[in-house]
Each structure stands twice: as structure tokens, then as C-alpha cells.
Amino acid sequence: MEAACTQLKQWEGHAHSRQFRLAVNVSARQFRAADFVEQVRRVLDSHGVQPDLLELELTESLVLENINDTILKMHALREMGVRFSLDDFGTGYSSFSYLTQLPFDQLKIDRSFVHNIGVxxxxxxIVQTIIGMAHNLGIDVIAEGVETEAQRLFLEQHGCHACQGFLFSKPVPIEEFMxxxxxxxxx
Known part of the structure; x- marks a missing residue:
């Protein structure tokens, strides 16, 4: 979280990166800490970054582990302006009812489904259904693990316009990305 907010503050000083959003994977242990909301608030305040540029990525298993605690924490963080992404969607034991209770901005279609497009x-x-469901709920959708142009085209044709994967780039150091x-x- 510290590193992400430090990077966001650096990006703020440049016109070409000022509105970049940075996603942080949050572990279950980290999220379950009693003072997690306050930790996020302190880091945001100490770096002076816009909260809506920070996106927390949560997995289905983390979300469902203690749904009442999850609801309280996510809504408190949302009030600050923090955004949320549901990572690896479709790989857990999905309970669709939580999607209407939690303030997710984005669903990330798991790479295992994307890999098998065309196979x-x-x-x-399943990919088409996730895209349709997300759109109907007003949630953005991004596909993980896009490796071929055929996968990208399929996703685009079905309404998924955000993708990540080796088709675009391997993971690179921040300097190379900039x-x-x-x-x-x-x-």
C-alpha cells in the first residue's frame, strides 16, 4: 500500500500519468486486520493521493470468508473514494448475491476461462455470461491472461474492452513501463 501510494504521488506530478490508477492485491490476512480501514486511510492521507486512484483487488474467497465484515470495510473504504476489483472471478464458489451488496467497480475474468476461448x-x-452480468450490474469487466489476438477479438466482440496479458506485454519494471x-x- 505504501509503495502504491508513493508511486501514485510520483505520477501526480506528470501530465501523462496524473490520472493513472494503481491496483493492489490485498491478502486475506491484511484485509481481516481490525484496523485495515484505518491503515488505508493513514497511507492515503500521509501521501496525499486521490483515493479514487487506488484500487484494491480482492478475491472471491476473501470476500466470502466473513461477508458482514467485508461489507462494513468495503463500504467504509468506498466512502473515502477507494475503488474495488473482484479478482479471479468465477474460480471460487460464487454467491452472486454478494455482488449486489458490495461496491465492486470491476470484475476480473480469470485467465483459466480466457485461455480456453476457442477451445x-x-x-x-461462461466468459460471455460474466461480461453480460457485469454490464447489467453496472460493473466494469477486464479479462486476465489474454495471449492471442483471437482471444482479444472475442472479448471485444462480446463487450469486454479491457484486457491484460502477454498479448500486450510481459510484466516490466516501472521505469520500462513509464x-x-x-x-x-x-x-
Whole structure:
């Protein structure tokens, strides 16, 4: 969290990166800490970053572990402006009722479904269903593990316009990412 907020503060000083959002994977142990909400508030305040530029990625298993605690913490963080992404969606024992109770901004379609697009019809149907459900709930959707142009095209044709994966880049150090970003044409 400290490193993410330090990076957000650095990006704030440059026009080409000022509105970048940074996602942080949150572990169950970290999220279950009694003072987690206060920890996030302190880090945001100490760095002076816009809370809506910080996105916390939570897994289904973490969310469902103690749903009442999850609801309270997520709503308290949402009031600050923090955003949420549901990571690896579809791999756990989904309880769709929590999707209407929790303030998720984004669902991340797990790479195992994306990998099988064009291979297993059932996985393509699952991907389409997740995209449709997310849109109907007003939640953005991003596909993980996109490795081929065929996968990207399928996702785009079915309404998923955000993707991540090796088709675009392998993970790179921040310096390399920033150099790449500076080379992009500005709108």
C-alpha cells in the first residue's frame, strides 16, 4: 500500500500519468486486520493521493470468508473514494448475491476461462455470461491472461474492452513501463 501510494504521488506530478490508477492485491490476512480501514486511510492521507486512484483487488474467497465484515470495510473504504476489483472471478464458489451488496467497480475474468476461448465452448459461454452480468450490474469487466489476438477479438466482440496479458506485454519494471508510456501518442 505504501509503495502504491508513493508511486501514485510520483505520477501526480506528470501530465501523462496524473490520472493513472494503481491496483493492489490485498491478502486475506491484511484485509481481516481490525484496523485495515484505518491503515488505508493513514497511507492515503500521509501521501496525499486521490483515493479514487487506488484500487484494491480482492478475491472471491476473501470476500466470502466473513461477508458482514467485508461489507462494513468495503463500504467504509468506498466512502473515502477507494475503488474495488473482484479478482479471479468465477474460480471460487460464487454467491452472486454478494455482488449486489458490495461496491465492486470491476470484475476480473480469470485467465483459466480466457485461455480456453476457442477451445472449450463452455468457457466461452461462461466468459460471455460474466461480461453480460457485469454490464447489467453496472460493473466494469477486464479479462486476465489474454495471449492471442483471437482471444482479444472475442472479448471485444462480446463487450469486454479491457484486457491484460502477454498479448500486450510481459510484466516490466516501472521505469520500462513509464518509458513506454511516454512514447505513446497523446490525444
Amino acid at each position: 472449450k465452448t463452455s468457457d466461452a459461454v 518509458a513506454w508510456n511516454r512514447r505513446l501518442p497523446k490525444c
